[in-house]
Amino acid sequence: MKFKKMLTLLPVSTLLISALAGCGSDTKTESKSTAAPTSAPTAAAKPSGPPVTLTVEIFDRGIQGQPDLNNNTWTRYINDNFGKANNAIVKFVPVPRSQEIDKLNVLMAAGEAPDISFTYDGPTVSKYAKSNGIADVSDLLAKSGKELTNYLGKTVLSYGLYNGKQMAIPAKRTSLANIGMFIRKDWLDKLGMPVPTNKDELYNTLIAFRDKNPGGVNGVVPWGLASTGMNYNLGNISESFWGKQTDEEFHTTPNWLKPGNKDALKYLNKLYNEKLISPDFALDKTAKQADADVTNGKVGFFGANWDYPLRQNISEPLKANVPTASYVPIDVFKNYEGKFKKNAYNENGVNIIIPKSSKNAELAVKYLNWMSDVKNLFFLQYGQEGVNHKMVNGIPQVIAQTGDNLQTSYLNLDYTLVVNGAELGDQQKNIKALAASAPGLEAVAEQSYKINTTDTYTAFFYDTPNESSIKFGKTLGDMGKLMTDKLINCKSAEFDALYDKLVAEYMAAGGQAVMDENIKIYRAMQAYKK
Template sequence: MNFKRMLTLLPVSTLLISALAGCGSDSNTDSKSTAAATAAPTAAATPSGPPVTLTVEVFDRGIQGQPDLNNNTWTRYINDSFGKANNAIVKFVPVPRSQEVDKLNVLMAAGDAPDISFTYDSPTVSRYAKSKGIVELNDLLAKHGKELMNYLGKTVLSYGVFEGKQVAIPAKRTSLAWGGLFIRKDWLDKLGMPVPTNRDELYNTLIAFRDKNPGGVNGVVPWVVATGSNYNFGNLAESFWGKQTDEEFVTMPSWLKPGNKEELKFLNKLYNEKLISKDFALDKTGKQADADVTNGKAGFFGANWDYPLRQNISEPLKANVPTANLVPIDIFKNYEGKYKKLAYNENGVNVIIPKSSKNAELAIKYLNWMSDPKNLFFLQYGQEGVNHKMVNGIPQVIAQTGDNLQTSYLNLDYTLVVNGAELGDQQKNIKALAASAPGLEAVAEQSYKINTTDTYTAFFYDTPNESSIKFSKTLGDMGKLMTDQLINCKPAEFDALYDKLVAEYMAAGGQAIMDENVKIYRAMQAYKK
């Protein structure tokens, strides 16, 4: 089997959410005994000699008030439990989330990449596999990863196979919702306006937000956007795309899809009418967008389906604007009358071990340790009564600061074997998603339901696209710049600029990728027949 690589649609527009024994005991002796049993093995099982340092990548998301990424509740648990049992020190190597591929490429080229590295970019993994830059994992998994393999299952693992060899370990994705759209319902109520149901109504709503400033704020932003961050255009592009064959939908880059030009022209109109963030192209990290949302200046925005429910957004917004009411909406309807939107496949982040690593065996042992339900539960939910409380059998996260703060939802960046809540049952996982936003459970359930309706998933090819391996990074960067230019330009310049930029994009590798996609797609369809 070949490494299954996700087709990058490259749209111009472009995740979650058995307790420690003895926590409730009144006996100090019982508590100490339980902690010792949980965190450390017997002395006979502990390797001797000087400890080995296992380096593990972790995203630095720049969250306000984030703890030391190498010294917090979660890293101490890892080192007390896994580290001591394996005579190892687990050291985390921070990588800026917004620069993850660029930074990883530099580290890989220098032979300095962490023993456990990861990326969400599948073509990047294909490039490393093709150049023999990462470790083949079949034998290591067979010897030291049985619990890990049982947890992930064959389907998830198959996404990390290249030319018959396991070269990546994809995380299991338990929540398939991706993006979402949110609007200030309290602003609508103040204006006496209904929730918009289509693009035209949204346009009129944005104008009202701009002109009437229902929040009474200094610097109102009708639609908050930030290039390269969580803040995006939702499924706006899909609502403009016209009818396509299955082959066209799968193989054609977004720039060529019928209606895509009109979508960018619509955004250009909004920008020139001061309806979207003025400096969206400069806000690469989304910090300004976060500030606009939490300070109550944002009327509407697209982001991850759960983003406004997260502690670092919901808490400051509530503190700054107690009456703020952000609600999820489904608004961008396509020609079929559907709200077509992208959802995740069952695989998540790709974990790899660089060829330069001298600790491949220990790395697999670490991931295998992590897949143990007890360890995974602690890393996601922590200690009962301290980090979470149980309500109807579902853990609810208690708001945290300092060392207990999780810089990603349910410690996504520390739980590399899973993307999403993992309670061993999908219905419980969904309930946990809602419970992870105390006071906003109904909003969370509504958002998840909306964003798992009328969804499609990116097509997976069973053969690597050599052109994509070669050009995808360049085209990805190019696509972001194109989007910024087209939204920022003067309306009279739009048509000519769009045609010029798309022609350059296709000449820079877009055409080669599409042609190869078509060839692989047709071969797959012929095989199915």
């Protein structure tokens, strides 16, 4: 079975897997090892001599007040419990989140990629698997990764197979909700308006936000947005405009050619030209302006990750600036079937790879194996009880932190590579744990998760790599982001001609080749099933 590679079916605006923000507070405590390491060698087999340095990639998210990414509560726990037992020093190699693919490509080309590298981009992994740039870890998993194999399971691991070889180790994804859309309930209450339930009601609400400015702010923003790919997105608006398609068309056709996609962008262009969308969103390449507008109480409605307004880096400053402000999740974009069709994540998360240049492949697998132990994983996600979390009704609730205890990604995603999302061994507990990460907003979090895991579809996985996607994928992804921004903020009279021009350029730049190959692979898969 060859490596399964994702065909992105997200709306044209959601081309980013959102960066998850960490927590904040003012407790600075060095961690204590509370979990006994389970993968320590026996005394007879314990390594000797100078310690080996195991390099591990980590995203540098640029979080305000973040600790030293190589010297904090979590790295000390890792080195105290895994490092010492294996005569190793785990060293983290920061890579800017916004440049992760470009930086990984540079490191790989120079033979300097960390022993444990990772990416969310399937085509990038396929490219390195094809070029023999990454290690086959099949035998290493059998020898040193039994707990890891049991934890991930056959289905998750199958997403990392290439020609029957385990070329990547996918993380397990426990939170399947992806996008979400949110509106200021306090503004609606002030205007005496109900929560919108469809596109027309939303449009009328945005008009009211613009004209009546219920927050009394300077520079009201009815719909908050940032440059495509930077945290803020357009939710499932594209899907609501898409017309009827066969399964083959839905899975193989780029969003730009889907029936109704042009109308979706034209609708957004109309809103922009009516001053209902952030005026300079296309220039907001970091989402800092959008975040500032939200936390300063200027934004009435926006789309982002399903839990974005619940994160403490958003909810806490908003509460401080506007104590009465409250966002609630909504579902307004209904398609021709009467469903609120939206994308959800598959059960696999980030792709972990070991470069062929690594001299520490077995140690890398041992590290991931150690991490998959429930005790170690729990500490890395939640820390020490009474310091980093408290237990409420059997569910750990993170205590906001700063300094060494600060988690720069949700539940230390960047340090817990084997899992994306809370892991308490039970999905209902996992959802409760997700909600508990938003103190005081637990009910809103559970409502958002429920909404955004209803009427969902997942991206189709091909059992054969699309060579054209490997070749043109990044170029097309970058083009798609720029196209979306240009089409939303162009003059209305220019929209139709610009859409047709940009889509023609996209297809000529590799879009047609990718689609043709998708169709070929898809049909071969269907024939095989028969």
